[in-house]
Amino acid sequence: MVRPARIVVVEGILVLYEAQLRDRFDLKVYIDTDADLRFIRRMQRDVVERGRTPESIIEQYLTTVRPAHEQFIEPSKRHADVIFPQGGMNEPALEVLLARVRELAALT
Numbered sequence: 001m002v003r004p005a006r007i008v009v010v011e012g013i014l015v016l017y018e019a020q021l022r023d024r025f026d027l028k029v030y031i032d033t034d035a036d037l038r039f040i041r042r043m044q045r046d047v048v049e050r051g052r053t054p055e056s057i058i059e060q061y062l063t064t065v066r067p068a069h070e071q072f073i074e075p076s077k078r079h080a081d082v083i084f085p086q087g088g089m090n091e092p093a094l095e096v097l098l099a100r101v102r103e104l105a106a107l108t
Contacts, residue, residue: 030080
């Protein structure tokens with residue numbers, strides 16, 4: 001259940017893909033991270049937390065993860081109001097986002 005609030009943050013890799021969902025948002029943000037960094041994070045997580053082999057991770061990435069990203073997630077960024085380069089570690093982009101959030105909060 002989501003209770004009424006001045007600001008509600010909705011997060012997810014496919015959150016901008018579905019038009020009916022994104023049309024409900026006042027501000028849409030896309031965090032753009034380089035493919036190699038996404039792959040390295042996946043490799044580290046899956047080996048440590050899921051006990052998977054590097055070979056199985058590479059196979060899944062090439063057959064499922066990468067094609068799905070290219071088909072669904074990457075194109076959805078065109079619907080964003082703000083795109084954060086460098087995986088969100090971009091101070092000027094963060095300042096723009098915070099200014100907009102403050103503006104929206106003041107309107108409600």
